[in-house]
Amino acid sequence: MREFSLPALYEVPADGNLTDLIRRNAARYPDLAVIARKDPADNSRWLDLTATEFLAEVRAAAKGLIAAGVAPGDRVALMSRTRYEWTLLDFAIWSAGAVTVPVYETSSPEQIAWILGDSGAVGVLVESGGHAASVRGVRDRLPELREVWTIDDGAVAALGKAGEAAGITDADVDERSATAHADSPATLVYTSGTTGRPKGCVLTHRSFFAECGNVVERLKPLFRPGEDSVLLFLPAAHVFGRMVALAAVMAPIRLGHVPDVRTLTDELASFRPSIVLGVPRVFEKVYNSARAKAEAEGKGKIFDKAVAVATAYSEALDAPGGPSLGLRLKHKVFDRLVYGKLRAVLGGRATHAISGGAALGARLGHFYRGIGFTVLEGYGLTESCAATAFNPWDRQKIGTVGQPLPGSVVRIADDGEVLLHGDHLFAGYWNNESATAEALTQGWFHTGDLGTLDEDGYLAITGRKKEILVTAGGKNVAPAVIEDRIRAHALVAECMVVGDGRPYVSALITLDEEFLPRWAAEHGKAELNRTDLLADPELQAAVQHAVDDGNAAVSRAESVRRFRVLPAQFTEESGHITPSLKLKRNVVAKDFAHEIEALYS
CATH class of the missing domain: 3.30.300.30 (ANL, C-terminal domain)
Structure with a gap:
């Protein structure tokens, strides 16, 4: 048995909840652009909202939820693509003292019925009329569901008007916000269900504070208020995308949303984020598309040579003495011919990316670092509130998923299973004591993944026990x-x-x-x-x-x-x-x- 831990870099509040962040931002950075949304009149333009404006919009939506009878501790589901309203309504639900239940916008009626029914959701905010129709089709199986709001039909404005008509004040919202404590559930995130029925992971406000606070502190040069920005295009319903959105609010840095990955290249060019996050398949497709384009233009050999130089350059960064003079010169030439164009595809400004969800592999890791775009690979699960290990910006070890989240412990059991301990872990599975007891033993979460720890505490995932x-x-x-x-x-x-x-x-x-x-x-x-x-x-x-x-x-x-x-x-x-x-x-x-x-x- 082997284990490794790093001291916490962020002090988790003894109490309070995630809505404290947006009130803090409005007080400390009232005029800072913390979030951007698309201009309804011109989809090519981004409109910035200051911390003060975002807080006001959250409070307005929360008033409508309170007016609709949403009570402290109630579950409210949120089913939408990744868009500004997702983050807005997430904070509004918390501000009403309630618990957010994400539902993937691609979910089938059967999946919707299970998640809304199992969670006991009293309301659901859906994106489109099609989503609303799916909910209507299973509503007879959901006795606790009282309200369905549709974002595309003006749900946010309607909530604001309802709260205003009910005479609910900002002070009322802040009072309601305070009913949730650090150990209160913030969200029930249902596992994707690779086998059997999805289970609802109870993630508390403390879980997110421990997770996001330590991520931001460990990657501080990438989370500079007023300078850095991140464009979220992964599903906001997934814990990885959600964690990054909350980390952006915590820092705070400018946050944007992309609902359709088919327009990602254009959105990256217009938003120009300083950080990109994605799954390995995204980075693989960027590489493959660039290579195919070079082949089509008769430049395949040049591209392959540029790849070889980038990879060799990155590998040399880890060797004593670093890259040789000849390699540095070749690298400089290809930076003008090839690498700069590849960075432009990724927005032109980003120097780092965060990758999770699956293994990136050393090949891509070295290639991207070699072109001046470092992909920091991490590892986590829904039960660990996203990243439980990640590569630090200043001590990356390609081929591993990095060191443990500061303030947490990673242990390798005798049979090779990865075990986790820390404040970032989930509190248990919703209404499922037997599954909770099976997964959590004396505070240790059994991931089901197999891995190894090296002498510096870098974790490598080698497979799944069940696979x-x-x-x-x-x-x-x-x-x-x-x-x-x-x-x-x-x-x-x-x-x-x-x-x-x-x-x-x-x-x-x-x-x-x-x-x-x-x-x-x-x-x-x-x-x-x-x-x-x-x-x-x-x-x-x-x-x-x-x-x-x-x-x-x-x-x-x-x-x-x-x-x-x-x-x-x-x-x-x-x-x-x-x-x-x-x-x-x-x-x-x-x-x-x-x-x-x-x-x-």
Whole structure:
């Protein structure tokens, strides 16, 4: 057993709640732009709100919730894409003394019914008429639900008018805000449910104070009030996106929201954040798109050379003496030719990114640091209020998920499982004592992940206990290692390794819908229909190349011997991935049982 901890850098308030932050900001930084929203008259423009203006808008919405009968401790659900109103209404719910229950905007009626019913939500704020219709379709199963407000139909303005008509004052809101204490639930975040029904993680105000306070302090050069900014495009309903939004408010730095990732490049260019956050797939697609563009322009060899130099430069930063003079000169040339253009795609101003949700991998880590855009990889779960470990800005160790959150402890159990302890942890699962008792033992949370700690306390995640495959030959295989390497290929969208109880390891692979047509055009196969294209020997050879690259990272017994390219994508809508882009392995295995059997026939 091994463990590592770092002293806390932030003193968690003995009492109080997250609404204290917005009142503090208005008092200390009344004229500071703390949040930006899109101009309704011109979607290309951002309109800044000062700390004073944001507090006023939160109070106005909170008055409407109080007028509607929302009481202290009540649960109010919030179902929307990532937009300004998400953060506004989150704080408004807390200001009414209530508890926010996030619902992914892509959720099915069945998922909506479960989350609203299990949480006992008395009201739900939805984004669109379609969401409202989904709620109406299951309302007969929700006896405690009294109110449904629709953001696109003017819910925020309507709440303000209702509060004003009821004569509720700012003092009334502040009095109601004070009913929540540090250990009161702030939110019930339902796990994505890779298996079984989602469980509601109870995260307290103390959890977020411990999490965000220590993140901001440890990454202080990236969270400078009046200078730095972050653009949130991950789901605000996910704990990672939520944590970053609250960290921005805590710092405070300017916060913007993007509801549609398809417009991300344009939004990055107009907002120009100093910090970018994302999941590895985002950074992978930026890399693959840039490489494909260079290939199309006949500059593929130059791009590949630039990648090699960037990677070598980054690796040399960790070596005694650093990069050689010759390497520095090459790096300077490629910075003008290639790297500067790549940084421009990411907004042109950002020097750092925060990545979570899955493994980034050393290859991408070195590439991005080498172009002057350092991606700080971290690790966390809903139960740990997002990041429980992350790479510090000044002592990054690529290939790891960093050191423990200051003020917390990471322990590696005798069987290799990662255990966590600290104020940032969840209080338990809502109305589920048996699941809570199973996950929390004497204050230690059992993550279900396997990992190692090095001598400096840097954590590396090696797999999931429940995902370890044991082949017929008795070989233990951790899927994540080889899956991440195969997924790194531009053609590959997803990869799921199979082989539990089988004679060898195989894989189900889906192809990237964006890159596939480009590959077909470049190889003279644009006229092929999809079925013929997927069966094309040259395409199969390209996928085999990706598999070979993955196999290079593991032993022969762990290597993929056969693969099957699937015609369909693993999507959230198909039920094969969670909103945080994790594979639902049991669902994939069930839906593609025939294809798996064929790999062993």
